[in-house]
Amino acid sequence: MTTEEKIFNAARIVFQKKGFAGARMQEIADEAGINKAMLHYCFKNKQLLFQAVFMNAFGQLAPQINAIFNSQDTVFDKITKFTHSYISFVILNPYLPQFVIQEMNNNPEFVMSFMNNGNRPNPTVLIAQIEKEIADGIIKPINPKQLLLDIFSMTIFPFAAQMMVKGMIQISDSQFNEMMEERKTSVAEQIINSIKK
Amino acid sequence: MTTEEKIFNAARIVFQKKGFAGARMQEIADEAGINKAMLHYCFKNKQLLFQAVFMNAFGQLAPQINAIFNSQDTVFDKITKFTHSYISFVILNPYLPQFVIQEMNNNPEFVMSFMNNGNRPNPTVLIAQIEKEIADGIIKPINPKQLLLDIFSMTIFPFAAQMMVKGMIQISDSQFNEMMEERKTSVAEQIINSIKK
DNA sequence: ATACTGTTTAACCATTTGGTTAACAAAGGT
DNA sequence: ACCTTTGTTAACCAAATGGTTAAACAGTAT
Numbered sequence A, B: 001m002t003t004e005e006k007i008f009n010a011a012r013i014v015f016q017k018k019g020f021a022g023a024r025m026q027e028i029a030d031e032a033g034i035n036k037a038m039l040h041y042c043f044k045n046k047q048l049l050f051q052a053v054f055m056n057a058f059g060q061l062a063p064q065i066n067a068i069f070n071s072q073d074t075v076f077d078k079i080t081k082f083t084h085s086y087i088s089f090v091i092l093n094p095y096l097p098q099f100v101i102q103e104m105n106n107n108p109e110f111v112m113s114f115m116n117n118g119n120r121p122n123p124t125v126l127i128a129q130i131e132k133e134i135a136d137g138i139i140k141p142i143n144p145k146q147l148l149l150d151i152f153s154m155t156i157f158p159f160a161a162q163m164m165v166k167g168m169i170q171i172s173d174s175q176f177n178e179m180m181e182e183r184k185t186s187v188a189e190q191i192i193n194s195i196k197k
Numbered sequence C: 001a002t003a004c005t006g007t008t009t010a011a012c013c014a015t016t017t018g019g020t021t022a023a024c025a026a027a028g029g030t
Numbered sequence D: 001a002c003c004t005t006t007g008t009t010a011a012c013c014a015a016a017t018g019g020t021t022a023a024a025c026a027g028t029a030t
Helices: A003-022 A025-032 A036-043 A046-069 A075-092 A096-106 A108-115 A124-135 A144-160 A162-168 A173-195 B003-022 B025-032 B036-043 B046-069 B075-092 B096-106 B108-115 B124-135 B144-160 B162-168 B173-195
Strands: none
Touching: A003 A025, A003 A036, A003 A046, A003 A096, A003 B003, A003 B096, A025 A036, A036 A046, A046 A075, A046 A096, A046 A108, A075 A124, A075 A144, A075 A173, A096 A108, A096 A144, A096 B003, A096 B096, A096 B162, A108 B162, A124 A144, A144 A162, A144 A173, A144 B144, A144 B162, A144 B173, A162 A173, A162 B096, A162 B108, A162 B144, A173 B144, A173 B173, B003 B025, B003 B036, B003 B046, B003 B096, B025 B036, B036 B046, B046 B075, B046 B096, B046 B108, B075 B124, B075 B144, B075 B173, B096 B108, B096 B144, B124 B144, B144 B162, B144 B173, B162 B173
16 A cells, blocks of 8 residues: 555545544544655645545545436336445445535535536436426326435435434444444335335 | 623534534634633633533424423324424524534534433334334334434434535525425425325 | 665644733622 | 722733654665
């Protein structure tokens, strides 16, 4: 592993755990097992190192989502595939959602410009398809954007608010993991169940 | 308004926007229109000022939720009332969810001790009731905790991830507000629709 | 061997930041 | 009037923090 990779991985860990403001360059250096000056040698400054980490994180999500949203499947199949693959992915990267959401709120202008730069989940195709299936009588009449929001909410929220969830419904780490496994299928079932005619 | 209140309100604004690590004592003082030394005169240090703000924020949520969860209503009525009143409340405090979630992740030990101190939404009664209504054939057989998580997800997530949502489904501030108004009723409908027999 | 290149480090620096101090003002009690 | 308590401020301080520098090191070509 190159030094740059060591730094990047360390930065990912520290930034995702502490956020931009809470992360310390020294802590990243320690985590990477190198000198603090190397951070600046490889990544100029904190802001740029952060951007590298953030864009990488966000960049992993968008294409995956778009691939499913823009496929040839039916709406029901897309919902099933999306929830399953997204939850599977986030189980492996449990800090990602909260990280992205947090930094998006703290740094909206930067993120928005990055998103409008093409690198963004684009649901327009799916929305049109939902409207068509409503017209065809396959799906009950609902607001497509609300449906999308429901899907995102049920898949992402449990991870973004992991601590809160564990505290509220009183479950251990392992119980949480079991529930997330179950959600790989239950979320899609729940949603489809409520919108199919 | 007393000086202490001015500080508290200023602190609430700054902490909710920047988080604990990102907030600056000077900025809070400026926002309150007083000298920085007053912060320490009234609230000892940053940690304690933050705790005051956080506990107040969290303390507003818990009792409201418990009142509904432990009432004499049916499960369907509880879901309807909860989503409606929670969304109404959060529309007036849109920074609250993200703030609570963020600081919970960054400071789990503190929050957990605070929650276990009684000050916590307690869903045990509601869970038992859901199990009963399943046994009675009113509700389809589902995992009650998953149902709770679905409810929390659909109500809280759009506010917690406000920026992300606006960017993803491409809506303006006013469209967002309209959607949240609509969600006061649509969320409960969606959920009840999917679980009623 | 020597010079040259990119890599890595220890020591250092400037600024920011949370926090303190000491003086000052305003109010209240005697 | 005078003293005590409470509220408020400007100036200051020590630690933390992001960032820089100059020297050492390692590999490579000459």
